[in-house]
Amino acid sequence: MDDALLTQVEAAESDLRTAAAARLAASTFDEVIAADQKIEPRDAMPEAYRKTLIRQIAQHAHSEIIGMQPEGNWISRAPSLKRKAILLAKVQDEAGHGLYLYAAAETLGVSRADLVDALLDGRQKYSSIFNYPTLTWADVGAIGWLVDGAAIVNQVPLCRCSYGPYARAMIRVCKEESFHQRQGYEILHTLAHGTEAQHAMAQDALDRWWYPSLAMFGPPDADSTHSERSMAWKIKRFSNDELRQRFVDMCVGQAEILGLRIPDDGLRWNEQRGAYDFTAPDYAELMRVIKGDGPCNRQRIEHRRRAHAEGAWVREAAEAYARKHATATVAA
Ligand SMILES: [Fe+2]
């Protein structure tokens, strides 16, 4: 695990406090952005900024919730009680991340119920990575190491995002993601240093998850539709390709310690660039999976719909309780 990332999260957190204390009164949106201050829910903001954030935060929230499925699939089959407890805690964290993020989106004037509907009827997307199946226990390790690892690399810069509620949610999320990455890495480390069959299982998981993880950073910069404006608004701080490079550079040394081989014959240190050259993921495959044609798209959304329907009584009970409580408060 890269401790530098956690240090960056802590620096962002302390800068956030400093910025809040120094907040100028009556500044315009552009002044706030230029001064690296945070936009808060009551501030005036361009409609396109608000819409961009809703789309991004909602997609992020949906990814956390759908992302519980591939690993949830292994909770009942974890190889020991300890592994089961750790995995259960990790999957619950993801539910929590979804909730912080829906709450952050709600500060922009949308309702969580509407966002959930948009996910369930396909108007909003979630990360394409969760449309791949978890075939073996080693996949749970590979997801923690690579998928949560890629998520951290993506999310650490979001701790400095210009929208206050999103930035603050990201600080907490990143701290938890770092635990997720470590637990995945530890699972793979144990397997990779176990029997020959366990080592092979770990290698097979890395072989299958490597390129989909690289694709998590999105299309290459040349084809990325939302990037430029998001950069100007300081929602996004680094381009897709910059983040992808950062992720590859981080993984190479970690794979060496695992004793596993990254499945890329083109992977080599480039002295001039001070970074690794690597083979890009198959972006045509990424687009296919985003459009709904990945190995598990249908299964994931069907499962989510069923879970949502089965949870209707919980929502009704919570609403009835809230009504009763409100009436009791008024009466008192
Ligand atoms: Fe998460």
Ligand SMILES: [Fe+2]
């Ligand atoms: Fe995670």
